Amino acid sequence: MNRFDLIVVGGGPGGIFTAITAAEKGLKVALLEKNKRIGNKILVAGSGKCNLTHTGKPKEFLDKYGMNGKFLKEAINKFSPEMLKTFFKENGLPLVLVEESGKYFPQTFSSLDVVALLKRKMENLGVKIVENIKIENVTKSEDEFIITTDKDTYISDNVALATGGKSYPGVGTTGDGYVMAKELGHKIVPPKPALTPVFVRDYMFEELSGISFQDVKVTVWRENKKVVEKRGPVLFTHTNFSGPGILDNSRYIENGSFLEINYVDKDFETLNREIIEEMNKDGKKTVKRVLNSYFLPDRFIRRVLSLAEISEELKLSELSKEKRENLVKMLSSNKMEVTKVGSFEMAMVTRGGVAIDEVNSKTMESKKVSGLYLVGEILDIDGDTGGYNIQAACSMGVLAAKSMKKKEMR
Structure with a gap:
């Protein structure tokens, strides 16, 4: 039996x-x-x-x-x-x-x-x-x-x-x-x-597939309230964000969530001030050269400058306040509407x-x-x-x- x-x-x-x-x-x-x-x-x-x-x-x-x-x-x-x-x-x-x-x-x-x-x-x-x-x-x-x-x-x-x-x-x-x-x-x-990639509306980094950041701040928002904030590696793929920093946070995502990534580990005010100080010190320096000092991947810098409609040769003295703040926001608090998580x-x-x-x-x-x-x-x-x-x-x-x-x- x-x-x-x-x-x-x-x-x-x-x-x-x-x-x-x-x-x-x-x-x-x-x-x-x-x-x-x-x-x-x-x-x-x-x-x-x-x-x-x-x-x-x-x-x-x-x-x-x-x-x-x-x-x-x-x-x-x-x-x-x-x-x-x-x-x-x-x-x-x-x-x-x-x-x-x-x-x-x-x-x-x-x-x-x-x-x-x-x-x-x-x-x-x-x-x-x-x-x-x-x-x-x-x-x-x-x-x-x-x-x-x-x-x-x-x-x-x-x-x-x-x-x-x-x-x-x-x-x-x-x-x-x-x-x-x-x-x-x-x-x-x-x-x-859970433990799944995250898809966002108007994903901007499809051409950067394979690029990763080893330790960045990832925040999930819903109804203008912070749900969770964690650090971890983030990976760009052809269609979505992945990597442990994304996967671990995917459990907190519901309908109406927003994903925010800080690529430079500095808040908006700090990064904005640093760029202004650099401009006052040496206005002939290009914006791209300043971004290089933050040890960001070169392909990522080029893509972000393109999205911000800033030429790679543009000098700091020629950078308008509007474009500077747009660039700083993209690097320090890239906030995107989540459309779905992986199946x-x-x-x-x-x-x-x-x-x-x-x-x-x-x-x-x-x-x-x-x-x-x-x-x-x-x-x-x-x-x-x-x-x-x-x-x-x-x-x-x-x-x-x-x-x-x-x-x-x-």
């Missing part, structure tokens, strides 16, 4: 670490994955190099998950980034730090190696892995769960839903878990793309999902259905780019498994 102490639905990082931890404490575990293989989301992490976590103490991590970061306090403390690194080291695949980014990768920089290790670990612990299986229904009858699939029926005392969100639908995260959770009585916060196909994670006020943050158990645990991106919580989402999923999985109790033999 297909009876288990725990059925894990979903073979991503959250589901896998739930299964491993539960099996280590003696539970009989099965992991059901609808794709032909487990770990599809892991395989695409870090463009295949598998960015697993980030530098920083657990307390610092909580600031990386938007408004809901506090929910993860118990999970991150119980299974910290250091513990994740120790896990991989003890299992033969140490993680290495890429200093300039703060990201940790497996020393082979191969997501295939990560998935192979995790699958081997589960098999050694006796976890039954069933791939290419479609979950048709999850119900609870008295004190046990009945999981109906296209292949067989499974019965378990505990169920962990770790199906992911709706981002990267090509790897199988198509929102199935939301349906299961809703049928079990949970409220679903409408899922939306789920472009998004790295999903915001929205099972409402976190219906889940016990100290155990990951549902407050509505005893024995039901919700882990990872299925919940209304999403992190910044850089390994934060995988870390959160693994931490939630470990916490959930440690909180489960094995029922006495009937």
Whole structure:
């Protein structure tokens, strides 16, 4: 009979670490994955190099998950980034730090190696892995769960839903878990793309695709109120703004939002004053030469001067007040109306999902259905780019498994 102490639905990082931890404490575990293989989301992490976590103490991590970061306090403390690194080291695949980014990768920089290790670990612990299986229904009858699939029926005392969100639908995260959770009585916060590029009206930098700024201030506005202000790298593409400084802020964007970028790390008044002072000191100097002193990319300077209708040979003494202020505004507070964020196909994670006020943050158990645990991106919580989402999923999985109790033999 297909009876288990725990059925894990979903073979991503959250589901896998739930299964491993539960099996280590003696539970009989099965992991059901609808794709032909487990770990599809892991395989695409870090463009295949598998960015697993980030530098920083657990307390610092909580600031990386938007408004809901506090929910993860118990999970991150119980299974910290250091513990994740120790896990991989003890299992033969140490993680290495890429200093300039703060990201940790497996020393082979191969997501295939990560998935192979995790699958081997589960098999050694006796976890039954069933791939290419479609979950048709999850119900609870008295004190046990009945999981109906296209292949067989499974019965378990505990169920962990770790199906992911709706981002990267090509790897199988198509929102199935939301349906299961809703049928079990949970409220679903409408899922939306997150960690995604941002599109603006009349995008002006299509010809600068590939140019990036390593540390600029990015602000999101709505109804003339500042929603969030963060620093980070920004990348120009052919059609939109991208890079971590944009991706991390995309979760805050709603209809009617404006995106503001400061390319020079100086406010309007400061930059305007500096240019006036430079003009008084040497009016024969060209505007372009002054902009070069701010270490801006040359192609960007040329494009901005063109947009401001300023010749590259124009001298400071010839620069009108109107054009000067227009140029300063473009460099220090380039404010643009957002038309949309990238689709789920472009998004790295999903915001929205099972409402976190219906889940016990100290155990990951549902407050509505005893024995039901919700882990990872299925919940209304999403992190910044850089390994934060995988870390959160693994931490939630470990916490959930440690909180489960094995029922006495009937």
